Amino acid sequence: MELTCKATEMAILLHVLPPTSIVVFSKSSSTQSISRSLDLTRRVRCRISDSSSEVKSEEVASKLEYNGGILDDFFMNSFRNKLVEEVGYDSEKPGYVGLMELVKLLLLKGRTRSETNDAAVRILKSLFPPLILELYKLLIAPIAQGKLAALMVARVTVLTCQWLIGPCKVNVIDLPNGESWDSGVFVEKCKYLEESKCVGVCINTCKLPTQTFFKDYMGVPLLMEPNFKDYSCQFKFGVAPPEDDGIVNEPCLETCSIAGRRKSNSGECPMS
Incomplete structure (x- = not known):
């Protein structure tokens, strides 16, 4: 040389x-x-x-990296406060690390998948001002067979949720009826999944509750398709999840940090 x-x-x-x-x-x-x-x-x-x-x-x-601003800090603090109310405990760790500790506690606290799902839906619902959800479902969701509502929530997700899930963008998705809408949101590498390193956290505190929340409280069907190999995730607003969604039965990741604790305590996998 x-x-x-x-x-x-x-x-x-x-x-x-x-x-x-x-x-x-x-x-x-x-x-x-x-x-x-x-x-x-x-x-x-x-x-x-x-x-x-x-x-x-x-x-x-x-x-x-996504560099958040003042609004992102506000969203994170609001979400964290609601988590604290639900689990009855606040982590001593600051920022996103402390937030993920609370999310894992939420999963460990729930005895069943249904209990965890209900708790997560309550948190999501509590983040919105009164009547906003009802008015959106009543006035916006029915327009153009739900297309307007789906397009709107996709853009709001990109604007307000990157602090939680990482950099993402609106993309075009195919609907079961053959139409194509730009009501998708693609997350290149989900921060929520990458930090938790847990399929149970992803499925039970994010995917299932979020799908339930948008359908039941905003009138917008949503299918979320996380990829546990590269940590990407595809949101499909306007597409209803299948009745038999095989992804909810994915096995634990080798890097899962709480599977061992849950099994040793109750003999159950966090996915149950």
Whole structure:
């Protein structure tokens, strides 16, 4: 590597300096000039290389992380307060880490999937002002066979939920009747699933309750399709979940942090 670097530097000097200039130099002055030139070239090249690496690192970081604002902090604090009311305990850990600890406690507290689902739906419902949900279901949901309502909630999800699920975008989905609506939301890598590393947390505190909430309280069918291999998730507003949704029977992830605790306490899997 060192020999290649020196050879490249010498080639640059030979290209810049005319051959006659090298011939007329004395031995000592030539050596000193070339040494100074090599030094300068090396410093310049290193600075360019370092600068380029920093730019690339910053670009990658900006693509992977969602930088929330004041509203995101408000949404997180509101959600956390409702979780505290439901589980009767607040984590000492700050931010998203503390939030996920409360979510896991919500799952562990529920004796059955139905109890956990009901608790999560209560939390979602409590986040909305009175009458808003009723008015949306009564006035907006019926318009254009539900298309307007589905398009609206997809965009609101992208605007208000990235602090919870990570970067996401609206996309086009296919409906069972053959139509295509831009009422989907694609989450490239769900932060909720990635941080919890638990199928039970995803299914019982997110997928099932969220589907129930939108259908029962906003009049919008929703199918959520989490991918437990790459942690992506596809929201399909306007599409009803199948009666036999096989994804709810997915086995625990190897990285699950609470499966062992739940099994040792009651002999049950968190998925039950």
